Amino acid sequence: MTDEDASDNVTALSTVADRLEAEALVVDVDGYEGPLDLLLTLARTQKVDLRKISVLGLAQQYLAFVEKAKELRIELAADYLVMAAWLAFLKSRLLLPPDPEEEGPSGEELAAHLAFQLERLQAMRQAAAQLMGRDQLGRNFFARGQPESVQQKKRVVYSATLLDLMQAYARIRTRDEFRPFVMDRDKVFTMEEALDRMRGMIGFAGTWTDIQSYLPDGWDEDPVKWRSATAATFAASLELVKEGKAELRQSEIFAPIELRRREDRRD
């Protein structure tokens, strides 16, 4: 169904008397945005303020339109028919005296709401037209033609607190003070070293000898080295005693500690 078909048919079939009315109707239904839109178009033909519209008249106009559409074998969408049925109901309500037993809104209330809906739709149409009639961006006024983009730059900021700084400095400067905690290999004479040394010498220690004489050469000058060597030698001596290879004695507190080979087993 096209516009042309519809209008040809209408022109052919309508009587002169109907023509004026038909002019408002000679539009294919697809042109309407639903029954409310059609009603609004019909209402305009009454050429009165929408507030003073005769809803009864409007219902009759609409029903006539639907009749005509049927005659013309125009297939109407379901919602146009629903509206037609409702308007027929409204028409009867408006024409007949109110039934006191019937509940629900009166014909007048329903008519008033329909009028309100039409007026509101009309108002929105006007508002839309006003809106589109405004100056528009890109048509009447313009944005910057050559926008300069804002560069996104990532910047790394390194931070340090005064505390970090001072702690770092303290760390560096106090390294030496903690020497005892550090195994300083060249000043340490280990027990293993002392034991090796003494095992080789013990065979010759037939008589009591101060363990100081077992210290390696050159370890008695530096006090740190002397202490380390003495301790290692003493520990090694105890180990030899435990193994049953030597005997230790000390005549009194702080007196020299003496060591000799243990002869018992050989005896």
Next chain:
Amino acid sequence: MTEDDEQPQAEAADETPGESLFEAPPMGEQERMVEAMLFAASEPVTSRELEARMPHGCDAAEALVHLRKRYEGRGVHLVRVGEAWAMRTAPDLGFLMTRETVETRKLSRAAIETLAIIAYHQPVTRAEIEEIRGVSVSRGTVDQLLEMEWVRFGRRRMTPGRPVTFVVTESFLDHFGLENARDLPGLAELRAAGLLESRPRPEGAPEASEDEDAEEAVQTGQSELFED
């Protein structure tokens, strides 16, 4: 450089202005900065964004007042768009710009009406739009408006089904040269006439029924879009 370095601190210092290490630049200089930033941008920029890019202690809002005055009557204006600001050519000079005009997509009548209803009735649900227009709103229509970024989702309505609402965007305001949705033409009159109220439909009045678009939309899952 150093001011740059201080920027993150500047925000913190805003709360305690006494601690400010740097003197804010003179207002004339701040005005220049705002001018440059707005000139460079094609989209509206909020005063908050402006201030974030300015040195510590600047007052973008005040600079904007001065700048707006400076551009009064010029070929380019400083306009307010919602919470943001933009430079735009004076509308009376549009005739010179034919060359810059970009053919905007023709909006359908349904789209224009839907847009107007959203603008005037916002926040508005899809059902309310349908009630006003008397037909169902096709998904395509709303999609188009969403895609143009003239319309966005608003808060859900706290009614059964928690329907989503639609509101107009800043870029809608920008496009139509509106400072604010309250500046819509004829808004006060429409409100006074009671035409922006949503009046409940009396029982028995016909509902807007589905049109073809709507049926299609249902098939293609409009519920995803509108109902959750």
Next chain:
Amino acid sequence: MTEDDEQPQAEAADETPGESLFEAPPMGEQERMVEAMLFAASEPVTSRELEARMPHGCDAAEALVHLRKRYEGRGVHLVRVGEAWAMRTAPDLGFLMTRETVETRKLSRAAIETLAIIAYHQPVTRAEIEEIRGVSVSRGTVDQLLEMEWVRFGRRRMTPGRPVTFVVTESFLDHFGLENARDLPGLAELRAAGLLESRPRPEGAPEASEDEDAEEAVQTGQSELFED
């Protein structure tokens, strides 16, 4: 379009103003027009093109002179680009056109130690720093401190090789809230304040290898930087 055609005649008309059919708009108005057109243009526009779009009898070149003067010292300038004209943000405000995201990182241990030694011993040569730290100082570490502007070159030491020295900068003092590097607390005070770590790392290999940069720097010729 037609104005374009008319242009030669317009010039002719200048000589015989009586023949002009239309009064050209006042110069202030012409300036507005040029302003709007240049603002909206997507590329620089020649004065000929501007004039072609303006009403009959306009003098774009003169309007440009006025406009250029108007924007002098503003946040936006009118600049000449070859034969054409464009609006550009003032070069001194370029810093506003970058949005920086700042990421804060801790200084590396090598950097903070080097910095500490420079602060406590300044002016100090690289060799001295290495002696105190017990490991070589990588070029990257010193470069970083120089770049951060926390450290700068001091006077050369009047010893053989005339080595360069390092000193801390004003911005170092600023950052650490010091008036003077001499205000840094001494070792005794640090200890009293409990700032000494109770257990330093054992000296030797682990630290040296931690300073990986150093090895690399040695290979890549740190001598260039420090020995001339």
